Amino acid sequence: MNQSTKNMLKACAIASLAFTATDAAYADTWRYAFEEALTDVQGVYAQKFKEEIEANSDHEIQLFPYGTLGESADIMEQTQDGILQFVDQSPGFTGSLIPEAQVFFVPYLLPTDQEHLARFYRESEAINGMFKPLYADQGLELLNMFPEGEVAMTTKTPVKTCSDLNEVKFRVMTNPLLVESYKAFGATPTPLPWGEVYGGLQTNIIQGQENPTFFLYSTKIYEVTDYITYAGHNNFTTAVMANKDFYDGLSAEDQQIVQDAATAAYNHTVVYQQQAAETELAKIVAAKPEMVITILSEDERSCFKEAAAQVEAAFIEMTGDSGAAILKQLKADLVATAN
Numbered sequence: 001m002n003q004s005t006k007n008m009l010k011a012c013a014i015a016s017l018a019f020t021a022t023d024a025a026y027a028d029t030w031r032y033a034f035e036e037a038l039t040d041v042q043g044v045y046a047q048k049f050k051e052e053i054e055a056n057s058d059h060e061i062q063l064f065p066y067g068t069l070g071e072s073a074d075i076m077e078q079t080q081d082g083i084l085q086f087v088d089q090s091p092g093f094t095g096s097l098i099p100e101a102q103v104f105f106v107p108y109l110l111p112t113d114q115e116h117l118a119r120f121y122r123e124s125e126a127i128n129g130m131f132k133p134l135y136a137d138q139g140l141e142l143l144n145m146f147p148e149g150e151v152a153m154t155t156k157t158p159v160k161t162c163s164d165l166n167e168v169k170f171r172v173m174t175n176p177l178l179v180e181s182y183k184a185f186g187a188t189p190t191p192l193p194w195g196e197v198y199g200g201l202q203t204n205i206i207q208g209q210e211n212p213t214f215f216l217y218s219t220k221i222y223e224v225t226d227y228i229t230y231a232g233h234n235n236f237t238t239a240v241m242a243n244k245d246f247y248d249g250l251s252a253e254d255q256q257i258v259q260d261a262a263t264a265a266y267n268h269t270v271v272y273q274q275q276a277a278e279t280e281l282a283k284i285v286a287a288k289p290e291m292v293i294t295i296l297s298e299d300e301r302s303c304f305k306e307a308a309a310q311v312e313a314a315f316i317e318m319t320g321d322s323g324a325a326i327l328k329q330l331k332a333d334l335v336a337t338a339n
């Protein structure tokens with residue numbers, strides 16, 4: 001299918017959604033789009049959310065996995081416009097809309113311990129208190145943020161230290177702080193939507209990217225890179241939200257059903273994703289035994305850790321008092337949920 005046919009089909013799909021969504025507040029089919037496949041972590045959350053809503057109400061959830069309605073930026077726009085009722089968009093993309101959401105890209109801010117992370121996202125005041133009004137300002141009701149696993153760098157050449165990233169065009173999600181981060185790591189950051197990553201690596205337009213392990217397997221990124229490197233510098237954060245006008249228009253009972261479904265989906269997903277990194281890494285090794293997998297030593301991580309201070313300063317510069325307050329609270333929340 002050529003690009004103009006694809007664009008036309010997408011336009012038709014969106015037009016038909018818009019047509020049937022005129023009474024979204026009263027309809028009992030709610031549309032939910034996310035950035036991954038049905039079997040990926042966001043899909044696991046979405047399926048549980050759907051199961052809970054449908055078990056506890058007469059409403060139906062229609063799921064739109066990655067690619068069915070466009071890129072991450074497209075599904076956010078459709079949610080803000082009220083065409084979709086729910087969306088999962090990661091701060092990696094939301095950072096350009098809500099600059100404070102870039103806090104999740106300060107390297108080494110988040111721990112790698114997944115149980116700590118599961119407590120942190122559930123209980124954090126920064127997430128559940130301070131971020132809510134920032135999302136609300138963009139017409140979004142923030143329901144949950146949750147972890148998808150430690151991110152690994154995948155490259156065509158070995159990475160043992162920052163200087164190995166010199167001249168590497170490294171794909172990042174489209175937010176300015178991630179660009180700062182990979183600049184500080186010594187690479188040439190290249191912001192791109194997800195759909196351009198596999199082809200970009202295949203044609204050598206880019207030579208590296210980062211993502212959690214399960215995604216490296218499910219999207220076959222291991223086919224177009226030869227080295228997987230864990231520096232412990234970040235965990236992938238994602239967020240689920242509703243269109244705020246739609247949410248505010250629900251009855252108190254329906255709002256409670258949505259909140260309960262979000263809690264159930266969260267609890268289900270944090271358990272699921274804890275084992276995903278290990279099982280999916282084993283699948284990569286089985287599919288490509290020559291893949292070189294490296295966990296950097298403390299020594300090897302030192303230049304990445306040193307770069308973190310520069311990225312944190314850039315975050316404060318970009319977001320001012322509001323970002324500084326969120327960062328401070330988030331650090332306190334991490335300490336409070338440590339055990």
Ligand code: 6CS
Pocket residue numbers: 035036072090148173193194210211212215236
């Ligand atoms: O790197 C990305 O763009 C994608 N990574 C994940 C794990 N989920 C969705 C996102 O589009």
